[in-house]
Each structure stands twice: as structure tokens, then as C-alpha cells.
Amino acid sequence: MERWNRGSTVLDELTEDECWEHLGRLPVGRVAWQGEDGLTVVPVNYAVADRRIIVRTAAYTALGRERDGFPVAFQADLVDVEGRAGWSVLVRGQCRHEQWPLPTPDPEVWAPGTRVLQLRIEPHSISGRRLRHH
Amino acid sequence: MERWNRGSTVLDELTEDECWEHLGRLPVGRVAWQGEDGLTVVPVNYAVADRRIIVRTAAYTALGRERDGFPVAFQADLVDVEGRAGWSVLVRGQCRHEQWPLPTPDPEVWAPGTRVLQLRIEPHSISGRRLRHH
Numbered sequence: 001m002e003r004w005n006r007g008s009t010v011l012d013e014l015t016e017d018e019c020w021e022h023l024g025r026l027p028v029g030r031v032a033w034q035g036e037d038g039l040t041v042v043p044v045n046y047a048v049a050d051r052r053i054i055v056r057t058a059a060y061t062a063l064g065r066e067r068d069g070f071p072v073a074f075q076a077d078l079v080d081v082e083g084r085a086g087w088s089v090l091v092r093g094q095c096r097h098e099q100w101p102l103p104t105p106d107p108e109v110w111a112p113g114t115r116v117l118q119l120r121i122e123p124h125s126i127s128g129r130r131l132r133h134h
Numbered sequence: 135m136e137r138w139n140r141g142s143t144v145l146d147e148l149t150e151d152e153c154w155e156h157l158g159r160l161p162v163g164r165v166a167w168q169g170e171d172g173l174t175v176v177p178v179n180y181a182v183a184d185r186r187i188i189v190r191t192a193a194y195t196a197l198g199r200e201r202d203g204f205p206v207a208f209q210a211d212l213v214d215v216e217g218r219a220g221w222s223v224l225v226r227g228q229c230r231h232e233q234w235p236l237p238t239p240d241p242e243v244w245a246p247g248t249r250v251l252q253l254r255i256e257p258h259s260i261s262g263r264r265l266r267h268h
Contacts, residue, residue: 009246028213028220032166032175038226038259039207041166041175073173079162084244086162092172110218111265112143125172131245 009084014128019089022076022128024048027108029076031055031121033095035062046074047107053091053121054098056109064117068097074121089128093121143218148262153223156210156262158182161242163210165189165255167229169196180208181241187225187255188232190243198251202231208255223262230254 014022023029032041040062047054053074057064072095077088098118109115148156157163166175174196181188187208191198206229211222232252243249 009244011246027215030164030175030209030211032173032207032209034168034173039166039168039205041164041207041209041224043211043213043220043222071173073166073175075164075166075175077164077177079177081161086177088177090175110143112145 008133010132010134012130012132014087014089014130016126019091019126019128020048020051022078022087022089023053023091026076026078028110029053029074031063031095032073032075033063033070037062041075045107045109045111046076047105049105051123053093053123054105054107055119055121056107056115057117057119058113058115063119068095070095072121083133085130085132087128087130089126091121091123092125093123096120096122142267144266144268146264146266148221148223148264150260153225153260153262154182154185156212156221157187157223157225160210160212162244163187163208165197165229166207166209167197167204171196175209179241179243179245180210181239183239185257187227187257188239188241189253189255190241190249191251191253192247192249197253202229204229206255217267219264219266221262221264223260225255225257226259227255227257230256 044055074091079086098120178189208225213220232254
């Protein structure tokens with residue numbers, strides 16, 4: 001784990017294992033892609049399976065329409081506002097429409113509407129950082 | 135305010151005024167851009183001034199090096215995990231290096247290191263949604 005330190009906070013680089021461990025703890029992350037209307041970043045419910053990110057969406061959403069086979073980024077973070085600390089993980093990869101039968105686990109989906117499309121983000125890189133007080 | 139409703143949750147489209155109001159409540163958002171290494175999404179401390187997003191960073195960061203005059207997206211959200219609800223705002227715009235004297239307010243910066251570069255995101259679009267139970 002690389003570390004650098006200036007002032008009262010420290011920014012630690014997370015290992016790949018730590019990144020996946022952190023991602024496994026949250027129900028919501030964000031998918032970013034270069035869309036028809038420009039750079040787009042939207043929150044999504046997700047699950048992690050075999051070091052892939054699984055997202056459920058509707059075929060009519062921008063994410064469902066635009067992204068099969070395209071590069072996307074997936075980002076998740078946990079921010080401790082009181083403690084002025086937190087961590088963030090960034091996954092870059094390819095977005096694929098998942099075929100039936102769908103692999104488990106499926107993420108719990110909070111948004112309304114029928115979200116029959118499962119997207120799988122195949123990572124080609126993952127990195128993360130943790131900000132903490134020393 | 136447009137509204138649609140399926141199942142137990144409702145997704146409301148936020149007005150532009152509501153988007154700015156929501157952005158004013160948080161200390162951390164995310165900047166996304168198409169970087170040298172691919173799509174990049176990083177958390178940043180930010181402030182809102184005159185309907186612009188103000189970010190402080192270091193000249194040596196990817197954000198400082200790559201982004202003067204380039205399109206970026208800025209995204210912030212508040213997720214209520216217990217309540218399975220939340221809101222999200224997306225700003226698309228142009229990233230500019232701010233000239234001295236710097237405008238106020240300056241965001242409080244949590245990360246270590248000397249962050250002398252102020253970035254201003256000039257929005258050309260803003261949109262947001264709120265997910266809630268009805």
C-alpha cells in the first residue's frame with residue numbers, strides 16, 4: 001500500500017483486493033459514460049459477482065440504450081462528512097448486456113419501473129484511494 | 135416537476151432551482167472526464183458560486199493537468215441507504231482554471247497536499263432526480 005502524507009490527512013492507495021472488498025459493502029454506485037448528450041454520470045444499484053459489476057436497468061433508459069459493448073466507468077465511494085474522510089473506487093471497463101439465464105447475485109433495485117435488463121461491467125482496470133486522518 | 139410512478143417508489147425530475155439548492159447542501163461531489171487513461175471519476179470537495187461549481191486541486195493531479203478548457207461532468211448525490219431513497223444532480227460543462235484573485239467561496243479541502251489550482255465548471259446543462267417513497 002503506497003502512502004503519502006501532507007497536513008492532517010493521509011491519502012492511501014487501495015490494493016485491488018481492498019477495492020473489491022470496499023465495493024462489496026455498498027448498494028449504490030455510479031456509472032459514467034460518454035453518451036449522446038455528453039458525459040453522463042448516474043447512480044445505480046449494483047452487486048459484485050466474480051469481480052464484475054452487475055447493474056439492473058430498463059431497456060428504455062439511456063444506460064440500456066447506449067451502452068452495449070461500450071466503455072464505461074463505474075465509481076463508488078463512502079464519504080464521512082463529519083470525519084472529513086472516506087474512500088473511493090474507480091472501475092474502468094466494458095459494458096455488456098447480460099444474457100438469460102442471469103447470473104446471481106442480482107442487485108436489489110430501488111428505482112420504479114420494470115428493469116429487465118441486466119448489465120455487466122467487465123473491468124479492465126480498478127483503482128481506489130482512502131482519505132483518513134493520521 | 136414531472137413525476138412518474140411505478141411500484142413503491144417515485145422518481146421526481148428536479149427543476150433547475152432545486153438542482154442548485156441540492157448542490158449547495160453537500161461538501162463532496164465527483165468530477166468525470168475523458169482522461170488520457172480513459173473515463174475518470176474522482177470525488178472532490180466543491181463549493182457553488184453564482185451557479186458555477188468551484189473545485190480546488192493541485193496542478194500535478196490528473197484533473198489539474200488535463201482539464202483546462204475541456205468538457206467535464208460534475209455529479210453529486212445523497213443516498214439514504216436505510217430509506218432506499220435519495221437524489222442526484224448532474225452538471226455538464228466546461229472546466230476552466232480560475233485566475234487570481236480567486237472568487238469566493240473557496241471549498242474546504244480535505245485531501246492532503248498543496249492544492250493551489252482552482253477549477254471552475256461553467257455549466258451548459260444541469261439536471262437532477264429524486265427517488266422517494268410515495
